[in-house]
Amino acid sequence: MSSILFDIPGPRARVRHRAFAVLGGIALFAVVAFIAWRFYDSGEFAGQKWEWLQYEQVQIDLGNAVLSTLRAFATGSLLALLFGAIFAVGRLSDHVWLRAISSVIVEFFRAIPLLILMFLFFYGLPVLGIKMSPYMAVVLGLMLYNGSVLAEIFRAGVLAIPKGQSEAAYAVGMGKTQVMTLVLLPQAIRSMLPTIISQLVVLLKDSALGFLITYQELLYYARYIGSQGSFDRPIVPTTIVIAAIYITLCLMLTGLANYLNKRERRSKKHVDLEGGGAAKGTAMAGEPTIS
Amino acid sequence: MDVLLDNLDVFREGFITTIQLFALAAVGSLILGTFLAMLRVSPVPVFRAAGTLYVTLVRNTPLTLVFLFFFFAYPLLEIIDLSYFVAAVVSLIVYTSAFICEVVRSGINTVSVGQAEAARALGLGFGQVLSHVVLPQSFRSVMPPLISMLIALLKNSTIAGGFSVREAGAIRSILSERGEDQMVTLLWIAAGFIILVMVLTFVQRTIEKRWSVAR
Numbered sequence: 001m002s003s004i005l006f007d008i009p010g011p012r013a014r015v016r017h018r019a020f021a022v023l024g025g026i027a028l029f030a031v032v033a034f035i036a037w038r039f040y041d042s043g044e045f046a047g048q049k050w051e052w053l054q055y056e057q058v059q060i061d062l063g064n065a066v067l068s069t070l071r072a073f074a075t076g077s078l079l080a081l082l083f084g085a086i087f088a089v090g091r092l093s094d095h096v097w098l099r100a101i102s103s104v105i106v107e108f109f110r111a112i113p114l115l116i117l118m119f120l121f122f123y124g125l126p127v128l129g130i131k132m133s134p135y136m137a138v139v140l141g142l143m144l145y146n147g148s149v150l151a152e153i154f155r156a157g158v159l160a161i162p163k164g165q166s167e168a169a170y171a172v173g174m175g176k177t178q179v180m181t182l183v184l185l186p187q188a189i190r191s192m193l194p195t196i197i198s199q200l201v202v203l204l205k206d207s208a209l210g211f212l213i214t215y216q217e218l219l220y221y222a223r224y225i226g227s228q229g230s231f232d233r234p235i236v237p238t239t240i241v242i243a244a245i246y247i248t249l250c251l252m253l254t255g256l257a258n259y260l261n262k263r264e265r266r267s268k269k270h271v272d273l274e275g276g277g278a279a280k281g282t283a284m285a286g287e288p289t290i291s
Numbered sequence: 292m293d294v295l296l297d298n299l300d301v302f303r304e305g306f307i308t309t310i311q312l313f314a315l316a317a318v319g320s321l322i323l324g325t326f327l328a329m330l331r332v333s334p335v336p337v338f339r340a341a342g343t344l345y346v347t348l349v350r351n352t353p354l355t356l357v358f359l360f361f362f363f364a365y366p367l368l369e370i371i372d373l374s375y376f377v378a379a380v381v382s383l384i385v386y387t388s389a390f391i392c393e394v395v396r397s398g399i400n401t402v403s404v405g406q407a408e409a410a411r412a413l414g415l416g417f418g419q420v421l422s423h424v425v426l427p428q429s430f431r432s433v434m435p436p437l438i439s440m441l442i443a444l445l446k447n448s449t450i451a452g453g454f455s456v457r458e459a460g461a462i463r464s465i466l467s468e469r470g471e472d473q474m475v476t477l478l479w480i481a482a483g484f485i486i487l488v489m490v491l492t493f494v495q496r497t498i499e500k501r502w503s504v505a506r
Contacts, residue, residue: 208353212453250351
């Protein structure tokens with residue numbers, strides 16, 4: 001297969017590529033070896049730095065930390081999906097005032113950094129006399145920020161459905177609400193499912209911001225164990241372990257998205273969305289999948 | 292209003308640091324991201340694998356964890372001492388470049404293969420195909436999502452405030468020591484970010500309108 005940048009290599013190009021592969025392999029190996037040597041030399045691979053993992057109490061606490069991250073993720077994503085659906089419908093409404101209010105809310109929460117939003121709930125609201133637990137602040141922040149992004153995803157999904165679908169629904173006598181809930185939203189959610197799930201990956205990663213407002217999740221625990229003198233301050237090992245946990249969780253979600261995407265493509269209900277050209281598709285895939 | 296006017300020095304210093312952080316990290320991650328994209332589209336499997344590995348690992352790690360690593364774990368490795376500000380810039384570059392890489396890569400892929408094949412059939416070399424056919428087109432389709440990434444980078448830079456860099460995200464803790472109303476302070480910070488994001492969004496819209504191509 002020839003790609004956009006490179007023709008199918010001939011004999012000389014193949015030799016050149018092989019030479020590059022060898023040189024690049026050596027260079028990569030050198031980089032990895034240097035990093036590994038730094039880890040080794042500063043004693044991070046020493047046994048006592050990893051001993052903490054063997055304690056039963058530590059394992060239980062680590063499990064609990066994973067659970068509290070997942071708890072924030074589960075509640076946050078549920079609320080964000082709800083928020084997104086409501087405001088997507090609001091932005092698609094026929095009433096100007098409803099559209100205006102929804103647009104302002106969605107744009108507002110999309111423009112504020114999520115951390116500032118969490119600060120607003122955690123440090124700001126108590127000033128007004130409303131007590132906030134770190135957990136509540138994290139969940140509310142996740143809901144408002146990611147919900148706003150999800151609202152835009154839903155809206156793009158609904159707008160991409162061919163016009164004939166809603167016209168046909170109106171023609172058989174459905175009302176506005178029926179058209180939206182029975183015809184448009186199910187198809188939009190179906191076609192947008194991969195994008196929605198990759199936004200949920202972002203939400204999972206964003207839950208780590210709770211660390212900065214003392215929500216006791218994975219990072220908080222990593223820092224706690226990492227500063228324990230009795231375990232020889234294993235902050236480097238704990239960071240590696242926590243990173244591995246996050247990467248596994250996110251890859252599981254991404255795997256789910258890929259699986260659903262494949263199934264959707266094979267399904268008979270698959271609709272080709274108009275205007276879903278490559279450029280638009282990438283713009284949309286690229287846009288929301290960053291925190 | 293008083294909170295803003297009485298502490299204008301703190302707000303100014305904070306937002307200037309944020310903009311510096313943003314600018315340095317933007318340039319750095321554009322360079323590293325383009326380099327990674329080069330790796331990922333190269334015909335050499337080793338490079339492709341290395342690029343893919345980096346992107347997969349970094350994209351699935353929370354930015355806060357990257358910060359945690361560079362602020363608390365990295366100093367123990369005794370490679371090069373980084374100041375807090377530089378460590379924040381490095382963390383942002385490491386994280387954002389993975390996303391920039393994907394944007395650039397998908398931008399290159401929006402140009403249809405037939406165009407490059409036609410160009411090659413006419414006898415254009417690699418450099419000519421790239422500079423006359425592929426890049427002018429992919430640059431246009433890359434710009435809007437690229438600016439979205441930069442907006443995300445700007446917002447992400449607040450995390451540095453939680454790691455003792457005195458930027459906009461840290462204004463709250465400085466002013467709470469001065470006994471100011473935290474709610475009002477945070478609303479002013481939010482307003483500052485809304486303005487900055489609006490500027491970037493305006494640039495994005497303008498570019499989109501001027502450069503949009505029918506394909």
